[in-house]
Amino acid sequence: MITIDNIHKSFGEVEVLKGVSLEVKAGEVVCLIGPSGSGKSTVLRCINGLESYDQGEISINSRRVDTHSKDINDLRTRVGMVFQRFNLFPHRSVVENVMEGPVFVKHEPRAQARQRAIELLEKVGLGDKVEAYPSQLSGGQQQRVAIARALAMRPDAILFDEPTSALDPELVGDVLTVMRDLAAEGMTMVVVTHEMSFAKEVADRVCFLYGGKIVEQGNAQSLLSAPQHERTQDFLRRVLNH
Amino acid sequence: MDFADISAFFPILLKGAVITVQITIGSLLLSTVLGLILALMKLSPVKAFAVTAGTIVNVIRGLPIIVQLFYIYFVIPELGIQLSAFQAGVIGLGIAYSAYQAENFRAGIEAIDAGQIEAAKSIGMKSRLIMRRVVLPQAFRITLPPYGNTSVMILKDSSLASTITVAEMTRAGQLIAASTFQNTTVYTMLALMYLALSLPLIFGVNRLERYFGKGVKGAGK
Ligand SMILES: Nc1ncnc2c1ncn2[C@@H]1O[C@H](COP(=O)(O)OP(=O)(O)O)[C@@H](O)[C@H]1O
Numbered sequence: 001m002i003t004i005d006n007i008h009k010s011f012g013e014v015e016v017l018k019g020v021s022l023e024v025k026a027g028e029v030v031c032l033i034g035p036s037g038s039g040k041s042t043v044l045r046c047i048n049g050l051e052s053y054d055q056g057e058i059s060i061n062s063r064r065v066d067t068h069s070k071d072i073n074d075l076r077t078r079v080g081m082v083f084q085r086f087n088l089f090p091h092r093s094v095v096e097n098v099m100e101g102p103v104f105v106k107h108e109p110r111a112q113a114r115q116r117a118i119e120l121l122e123k124v125g126l127g128d129k130v131e132a133y134p135s136q137l138s139g140g141q142q143q144r145v146a147i148a149r150a151l152a153m154r155p156d157a158i159l160f161d162e163p164t165s166a167l168d169p170e171l172v173g174d175v176l177t178v179m180r181d182l183a184a185e186g187m188t189m190v191v192v193t194h195e196m197s198f199a200k201e202v203a204d205r206v207c208f209l210y211g212g213k214i215v216e217q218g219n220a221q222s223l224l225s226a227p228q229h230e231r232t233q234d235f236l237r238r239v240l241n242h
Numbered sequence: 243m244d245f246a247d248i249s250a251f252f253p254i255l256l257k258g259a260v261i262t263v264q265i266t267i268g269s270l271l272l273s274t275v276l277g278l279i280l281a282l283m284k285l286s287p288v289k290a291f292a293v294t295a296g297t298i299v300n301v302i303r304g305l306p307i308i309v310q311l312f313y314i315y316f317v318i319p320e321l322g323i324q325l326s327a328f329q330a331g332v333i334g335l336g337i338a339y340s341a342y343q344a345e346n347f348r349a350g351i352e353a354i355d356a357g358q359i360e361a362a363k364s365i366g367m368k369s370r371l372i373m374r375r376v377v378l379p380q381a382f383r384i385t386l387p388p389y390g391n392t393s394v395m396i397l398k399d400s401s402l403a404s405t406i407t408v409a410e411m412t413r414a415g416q417l418i419a420a421s422t423f424q425n426t427t428v429y430t431m432l433a434l435m436y437l438a439l440s441l442p443l444i445f446g447v448n449r450l451e452r453y454f455g456k457g458v459k460g461a462g463k
Pocket residue numbers: 011016034035036037038039040041042043
């Protein structure tokens with residue numbers, strides 16, 4: 001579904017992606033792990049064209065991702081994204097946040113979009129917050145609205161960039177539960193995360209990124225319990241012990 | 243000051259006040275439209291637009307408003323475009339204030355978190371839709387208090403139109419004073435009438451500042 005073939009990306013003089021390749025099949029859950037600055041966010045952002053890449057190729061269902069093509073907006077309706085800092089629209093209510101894409105991008109009738117938005121909010125456990133504003137919600141609630149907003153576009157895949165990193169520890173669980181349900185329903189997901197237990201339980205595959213390269217990837221169980229590469233071992237030791 | 247003078251002068255000043263309000267509203271609208279265009283040009287990724295708008299803003303800011311009014315009233319007609327004093331006043335003040343409006347709008351737009359735009363892109367919104375649905379509504383809330391302040395300044399500076407013979411309130415006052423020599427009465431009345439127009443506006447702006455300054459529901463944060 002998502003094919004990343006040997007992409008390179010520099011910011012100015014600094015090459016932050018040095019040949020990343022990754023194949024994500026429909027229905028697969030792939031977790032990207034790695035130290036801060038290793039290029040995880042940049043990989044995700046290249047997939048939906050928020051960043052351009054310099055070399056190599058990314059394609060989604062065999063369509064090339066090109067930030068500057070007219071096609072990019074259509075591709076983005078097929079690949080949702082959930083951000084670390086939620087990025088809800090603060091001037092719109094929760095239900096309006098979720099309706100925004102269906103109504104203004106897909107031109108669905110308002111009543112129908114609203115009905116479905118409410119269903120999605122119920123699904124993420126926020127059926128009672130439909131008319132609230134983002135500033136009235138906890139971080140965990142905001143992130144679940146953001147997931148509903150992504151789902152409202154009926155995407156083929158969703159990218160998650162550290163969706164629980166900005167949350168108080170007691171709020172992480174609700175968000176992970178929603179993500180676990182999505183995975184169980186067969187949603188294709190690429191998840192940047194530091195939640196190793198989530199990765200172990202949910203991911204079909206885990207990729208360890210270091211210095212702009214995928215140093216090691218494999219089955220979640222084996223990579224997390226028996227990492228082969230020294231860098232991976234180091235990283236996991238630090239994350240799991242802290 | 244006697245009451246007969248006051249009641250004789252008041253209707254004349256009031257007529258001037260109507261024109262003052264008309265100039266203020268006219269140039270406020272014009273400066274809003276021009277300011278928005280200049281702000282969007284300045285933020286445009288197209289270098290030529292950004293440079294052009296930056297140059298225009300600097301030139302306007304570098305000129306005294308009164309010189310701009312003279313230029314429009316006395317020079318433009320020589321190019322064959324006939325303007326009434328009132329039209330010249332509105333256009334001159336509108337252009338003069340468009341530079342300040344542009345800076346207000348630009349600051350408001352730039353205050354929007356980049357994450358907002360990324361979130362909008364990630365649901366497939368095109369840049370014009372993002373402007374309309376995400377950036378401008380939030381920038382509007384941020385821009386409203388400085389916009390109110392600009393309105394107060396335009397109201398006061400509309401008195402400059404008296405220098406190009408527009409019969410607004412200040413000019414009405416000057417004319418009465420010149421023919422009656424009742425300087426104290428006339429100019430006290432003039433000052434009070436300006437305050438009657440500007441103070442409500444100032445209080446309104448203060449309220450807006452308080453309202454949007456706090457984390458009001460729905461306001462940008
Ligand atoms: N817009 C940018 N401009 C310049 N450098 C950037 C930008 N975005 C990311 N970087 C740099 O690229 C590297 C990888 O960043 P990122 O993909 O965010 O890493 P991660 O998500 O793994 O922490 C970092 O060194 C970061 O400083």
